[in-house]
Amino acid sequence: MTQMxxxxxxxxxxxxxxxxxxxxEWNTxxxxxxxxxxxxxxxxxxxxxxxxVQTYETGEFPLTDTIHFPKSCLHCEDPPCVPVCPTGAxxxxxxxxLVLVDYDRCIGCKYCSWACPYGAREIDEKRHEMTKCTLCSDRINNEALPERDRKPACVLACPTSARLFGDIHDPESTVSKAIRERGGYQLMPEWGTRPSNHYLPRHKTESTSCGGGACSCKSAGDAQDVSIDAQLERGQLNLASAATRA
Structure with missing residues (x-):
């Protein structure tokens, strides 16, 4: 079974x-x-x-780190929001x-939001309907779009290629390889919902105040290659970002 x-x-x-x-913009x-x-x-x-995107700081001054944590519906393989819905929406x-909502059947009772342990559901206060990430289901299957654009809007917009999209049940897909090779993990797996979305763990880097023995400031001769070509080769930039910088 495919699981995007x-x-x-x-x-x-x-x-x-x-x-x-x-x-x-896309979903509106x-x-x-x-x-x-x-x-x-x-x-x-x-x-x-x-x-x-939730942003928070870890560590203690001066050894602190800022972490940005994007969060949306995780499209669980065993979603607790589905069986509690009284209308089957x-x-x-x-x-x-994909876990989706039929807006014509949704009555805005919020049962699904109470059942979701990740807080990924949002009631639209004007329409009184429950809404959530669809992974741009109306985009990824749209044959009117070029194949390269059949991805969620968030994936295409990311300037650092931090977001990958694909079938995690396909062992040869980009996402499966990333999870396998880089220790991708699920959010709160103890709930037994089997989230489909995964995160690649953040690697700690040695950081001290400027002037210290392990100072991150390096001489010009030791500086890391930050050219666009080098960053593309390392997978640190996507083509859209490279075109913008160029």
């Missing part, structure tokens, strides 16, 4: 929120409908988003494993 999913590399996510804004104009925003420029903004699509 995201694999997110926490090493290269810079918290730019390009995934958040591209997701909002797509099958999901108009996603509500209330008081967007006031002190207490509120709105419907399928994808969010929440369902798991057999052909690709």
């Amino acid at each position: 999913a995201l694999v997110i590399d926490l090493n290269v996510c810079v918290g730019c929120h390009a995934c958040v804004t591209s997701c909002k 104009s797509g099958e999901a409908g108009s996603l509500a925003d209330f008081r967007p420029y006031d002190d207490d903004p509120s709105g419907t988003f399928f994808n969010r 929440s369902y798991k699509r057999k052909e690709d494993g």
